[in-house]
Amino acid sequence: MKLQVKLAIYNALSKGIIFAAFGILLPILTEQVVYDHIDKRLVARTDRIMKIISRGGINEIILEQDCSFESYNIFKEEFVSITPLRNDMPPPETQISNEQVLVENEKLNHRVVKQAFVYDNQQYMLRIGEGLGTIEQLNKAVVQFSLTLMILFIVVSIFIDIGFARLMLRPFNRIVKQKLRLPKNPSMYVFQPVKTSTHEFRYLDDSINELMRKTRDAFLIEKEFIANVAHELLTPISILQNRFENMLVEHELSEQAEDKVMESLKTLKRLSKIIKALLMISKIENDQFLKQDSADLDTLIEDVCDELEDLIQEKQIVLVKSMEPVAPVTPVNRSLLFNMIFNLVNNAIRYNNIGGNIFIRGERVPDGYRLQIQDSGIGMDGSQINNIFDRFKRFNPSDDQGYGLGLPIVKTISDFHGFSISMDSKPMKGATVTILIPKSSFQ
Amino acid sequence: MNVLLVEDERALSHEVESFLASQGFNVDVAFNGKSASEKIYINNYDFILLDIGLPDYNGFDLLKEAREGGCDAAFIILTARSETDDKIHGLELGADDYLAKPFSLPELNARMQAIMRRKHGLTSNTVDIGGFVMDLNSRTVRYSANEVTLTKKEFDLLHYLALNRNRVLTRMQLTEHIWGDTMEDDYDSNFIDVHIKNLRKKLSAHGNIDWLETVRGIGYRLNL
Incomplete structure (x- = not known):
């Protein structure tokens, strides 16, 4: 997930949590505050009434007849009532609570304070109530208003956060896009610094540039080294080879000497093949080959088979090719791909039996395209398969074919193009090489 | 057929020269770019076999210079350098062929004959x-x-x-x-x-x- 998206989600979530908490607490808190206010007022009124009673007696308030008193104001929002209690009951404690009071056939929510008092040896209950209707309405309005304002605030602030994060992360994104999605060859790297005022990004950019500068230098040194090694080793080989070639023709050599010259030529050839193969692997790994072609697999395989036609006929091998049609592979280096397939088909012929089979199959699979080259030849055992693609383990003097660098080259070419390659084989049961070409190579 | 062999490695130059002579070519040898440049200016060659890695000269410059000076000899580039784009570069500059060292002498002969046929029409088809x-x-x-x-x-x-x-x-x-x-x-x-x-x-x-x-x-x- 992108950093920017993560930040936006984090912002939205944290604000959402604050909002939810606020939304739950706000009604409770406002109610509390409102009740506090009413309760104080009610207590004050109770005190006033108690003062009136202690000063002027209860009779000022209570009508004689029924010894009780009840009074509502005109909107039924407030009331005061005094009722006599039975004297044999213990006096109830003073309490404040919400009550539904029936006023002229209307049930209304009131906040009511109840206080017992004794006057003239008679227990009375004083109840003072205040209607909650208006206040509840007001309360609701305040909560609604605050919540709406809050939502609005959160939405606006999320947008501002996203915008700001994007602005702030722009240099970072640029570093990722320009510096980290590297061209394969460091010599193509752009060292221009990314514009930023953020210290960390500046530091990151500088560090990457520094790293790339070192990599590029190492790359160039290796490239030059490869070129020099090639020159220094191949020139003497060249001298010897041409000298031996001239000796074979120009001089009247004894048969024995001729044989020795031929052997020397073979040794030289082997030497130069090894050097060339190693140089080729190094050069591929050092990205000195361009990938600018697109190649149709079927045509490529057809070309390879044409080239090897005589050998196939000579061994009376039946070659069956079935390729599911597929778009050209791109971008590739066509001559390297040709080399890879040539090596594989050549091996399939070389290690095959007279009258054997070679199957070349290409099929579309979910991951891309699978190319298989299967032979009915001598095959090999598991321990050989493990080392078959490893250029360093192929130099095994006890192995007749130990000098062949064909498969390590195949592997290097395959890696260079982002293909994956594997071999499956059993002794005397033939071998199957499978190359998986990823979907991304067909765009 | 006059051939100029430009090769700083004397032992190699000697072998190639003796082979070409046995094939009936008149061979002239230059061991560095400066003398090659002078020889090209003075003489008329049918072939110039050019080693790219000369001590005093970039072989490509020599080729370019010769072409600009109106030299119409067939150039074959000989090189042990393993630069992939050397071949393309050389052919772009007007070289007729390219041989990587070590090459075999009969191969050089075959390439020269192919050029003669293609370029000069000197051998029949x-x-x-x-x-x-x-x-x-x-x-x-x-x-x-x-x-x-x-x-x-x-x-x-x-x-x-x-x-x-x-x-x-x-x-x-x-x-x-x-x-x-x-x-x-x-x-x-x-x-x-x-x-x-x-x-x-x-x-x-x-x-x-x-x-x-x-x-x-x-x-x-x-x-x-």
Whole structure:
């Protein structure tokens, strides 16, 4: 997930949590505050009434007849009532609570304070109530208003956060896009610094540039080294080879000497093949080959088979090719791909039996395209398969074919193009090489 | 045919020179870029064999300079450098061919003959080998009125032997010529022997092929 998206989600979530908490607490808190206010007022009124009673007696308030008193104001929002209690009951404690009071056939929510008092040896209950209707309405309005304002605030602030994060992360994104999605060859790297005022990004950019500068230098040194090694080793080989070639023709050599010259030529050839193969692997790994072609697999395989036609006929091998049609592979280096397939088909012929089979199959699979080259030849055992693609383990003097660098080259070419390659084989049961070409190579 | 060989490695230069002389070329040798430049200016050459890695000169500059000075010799670039784009660069600058060291001398000869045919029209497009006529354009072989059907490799093999007639070619040289560098090191393999066997079978059905000699322990030679 992108950093920017993560930040936006984090912002939205944290604000959402604050909002939810606020939304739950706000009604409770406002109610509390409102009740506090009413309760104080009610207590004050109770005190006033108690003062009136202690000063002027209860009779000022209570009508004689029924010894009780009840009074509502005109909107039924407030009331005061005094009722006599039975004297044999213990006096109830003073309490404040919400009550539904029936006023002229209307049930209304009131906040009511109840206080017992004794006057003239008679227990009375004083109840003072205040209607909650208006206040509840007001309360609701305040909560609604605050919540709406809050939502609005959160939405606006999320947008501002996203915008700001994007602005702030722009240099970072640029570093990722320009510096980290590297061209394969460091010599193509752009060292221009990314514009930023953020210290960390500046530091990151500088560090990457520094790293790339070192990599590029190492790359160039290796490239030059490869070129020099090639020159220094191949020139003497060249001298010897041409000298031996001239000796074979120009001089009247004894048969024995001729044989020795031929052997020397073979040794030289082997030497130069090894050097060339190693140089080729190094050069591929050092990205000195361009990938600018697109190649149709079927045509490529057809070309390879044409080239090897005589050998196939000579061994009376039946070659069956079935390729599911597929778009050209791109971008590739066509001559390297040709080399890879040539090596594989050549091996399939070389290690095959007279009258054997070679199957070349290409099929579309979910991951891309699978190319298989299967032979009915001598095959090999598991321990050989493990080392078959490893250029360093192929130099095994006890192995007749130990000098062949064909498969390590195949592997290097395959890696260079982002293909994956594997071999499956059993002794005397033939071998199957499978190359998986990823979907991304067909765009 | 006048050839200028520009090669700073004297031992190599000596071998190539002696080979070219045996092929009937007049060979002039330059060991550095400066003297090569002077020789090109003064003399008329049909071929210039140019080593790119000279001590005092960039071979490409020499090529460019010669072309700009109106030199119309055929250039063959010889190099042991492994730069991939050297070949493309050289051909872009007007080189006629490119040979990577180590190359075999018969291969150099074949390349020079191909250039002569292509560029100067100095050799004909047919090759007569003991009554067999190779047509290099249509890539066919005829014996009087009969066409001999050869595979591509068999044709190349016969042509290569004909280009280097009267000279023994080793199995390695033949392998390298028809397979290039792609073939794995398979020196004891009998690929070439098999090709020659098939070639003999096809040709001898039409006429006498005593001219195709097997040279014990070495390879084959076309004697004409």
